Amino acid sequence: MIKNGQYLIQLFKTNVQNCHVLVIGDVMLDKYYFGEMKRISPEAPVPIVNKKDEMTTLGGAANVANNLVQLGCKVSLVGAVGNDQGGNEFFDLLKLQGIDSSGIIIDDRCTTIKTRVMSGNQQVLRIDHEVKMNISDLAIKHLESWLVQKLKKDHITSIIISDYEKGFCRKEICQKVITLANQLEIPIIIDPKGNKWDKYQNATVVTPNMTELSNILGAEIPNTNEVMYRYGPLLRKKYALDYLLVTRSGKGMSLIGEDEITHIFTLAKEVFDVSGAGDTVVSTLAAFLGIGARMDDAVNISNLAAGIVVGKVGTYAVQDDELLMQLEFLSENKNKLSSKVFFNEEYKQVISNWRREGKKIIFTNGCFDILHIGHATYLKKAKQLGDKLVIGLNSDHSVKRLKGPSRPIVNENDRAKMLTFFEFVDAVIIFNEDTPLNLISEIRPDILVKGGDYKAKEVVGREFASKTEIISFVDGYSTSDIIDKISN
Structure with a gap:
């Protein structure tokens, strides 16, 4: 059950049109080839997939932006693509989704593309086309100027840094954004990568999964509540975070605050594909924090949204009415037997x-x-x-x-x-x-x-x-x- 369900539904319907989220991070394209795998190649002991269909979607930080658009938010995206065919496809998709692309830099790199080969609901191969490289100092200066002007001109309700460790989220950019956000009292959510969390210092909330939590601790750790109690408060304090939100796959999430640790059970009924689930969490979190929801309520709704996404195949963005319908079903005021x-x-x-x-x-x-x-x-x-x-x-x-x-x-x-x-x-x-x-x-x-x-x-x-x-x-x-x- 989700507490305050009816209140949150009304809050969302009344305020979502005023929600404007700034998404900053490593942008990419997700390509999917769908087909059937029925035989082994005579050339080598590898499966043959007979391609039936294909799909290209926004990926990485751009998938976060797309999730927000589907929830009804206005979105401005900041990132870097290459001067190539992938970059052209990327801008076309942004335009199609109505995402503000004025913060996108065309840099001296290739556009990151992740290509997944699917047989039925099963992913059988992924091909990455990318070059991991830091953006230039000149690009950083340009972005800092753009960010200052953007935050002055537009009413930004929340900010997301979506770090895929491809070279865009340098410490200089992250700290500049976090400092500006704190000065303007804008909640800032971090989807982290790697073990250099100094660049996330003073953020509102950082949202690692268990792998990312292990990386920052320097050792693989078990997915237990005991681990959350042992390490969660230490990390939150070390990096001066308001909250640490650990996404724990089938065990749900754990929210570590100053005085309390809350465990939220997963709501997923069936898992087909976890691609993009983390993006869904941070986007839903940013949307609800941006319209004034409490942290615990925003986390519960993000958990609900993630449960919808992992039941789909491919990178999927939750629709606003789809999320509200599920929220209605799970509201404590409904006394439902089941969402079905x-x-x-x-x-x-x-x-x-x-x-x-x-x-x-x-x-x-x-x-x-x-x-x-x-x-x-x-x-x-x-x-x-x-x-x-x-x-x-x-x-x-x-x-x-x-x-x-x-x-x-x-x-x-x-x-x-x-x-x-x-x-x-x-x-x-x-x-x-x-x-x-x-x-x-x-x-x-x-x-x-x-x-x-x-x-x-x-x-x-x-x-x-x-x-x-x-x-x-x-x-x-x-x-x-x-x-x-x-x-x-």
Whole structure:
């Protein structure tokens, strides 16, 4: 649960249009080649990926900027690219996203490009095109002048330094920015790299992951709460930080402040790709600190955003409505069973979001009283027909009318929550009618799925679906048989 959920939603909606974040750091392009890996090359013992599609996105500090744009913030980006094709692509993407590029320097270097080869959801190879080199003293002077003028002219609400150790985030730049930010009382967030944290001295918050924490401590350390208590306060004090926020992968985050250490559990349901998750944390943190949220609230929302991102493939920027929807679900005022379970008309926004993303929606329905292998097999086959599997679940009253006064054995809340434990189930909607006709007419699924010996023309709601599919049940499994065996 996230405390103050409704307040934070209102704070965001009211103030995000006034949020202007300055992002400074190592910018790059992320390229993705998507394909299938089905055989080994006859030339060498290496896999062959048959490329089907490709994608180019903003990476590094530019991905942080893109995350902020998707949250609704105004963004100015500072970094360096080369005078090459990659640089041209980079400026085109900035323009497309509406990111202020006046702080981008064309330097004597190549534009950093990370190319990832993907087979399904699995990354099989990464190719880096880069040269690690410090920007020139002349470029630093130019940037310092630009920064002073920018901070005078524009109302900057927060600043991020996104350091990928490619040579842009020199100590002179970092300390100049931190000093200016502190003078103007602007929160400054650091995504660190390397073991030279002197350049981050006096920042509002530094956000290392466990690898980065090990680097600054000079030894590999275990991912335990004990480590946070032992080293966190020492590092925070040594570098005069207001906060240290350690991102701990599957164990969530730990926020180390002056008087308290808080552990925040991860909210990720399924991890496909961790690319860009750290960028999501710092961008969400900067957005909410910039609109006046407390540090602990901003950290909790950043954790929520990171949980969304790692469930996607590739560098992904969380949308503002997507984040607010999840925040609404997890708000302590909602009393939700699960973020996948919907009552009444809550599901409409979710369906609308999926439609906008071009997802193929599958719908099926049932009582699912006492789950068994037949149910699981049927639902998994249904999910394979598209992208998002939606289950219409008969309420307790509906089941009684259909099955008799002794049913259901398991109440609707428990039945719904158990269905959400299947990773291939994306939404469960509880309905009270005898049939899901009204629900299907609202959702209008791409594929309507029914099990058993039905014929497609007999399926309720088929006129509201683009296609109807019949999936056979697994022989020998039924809830009624299980109940009979227990009774006898």
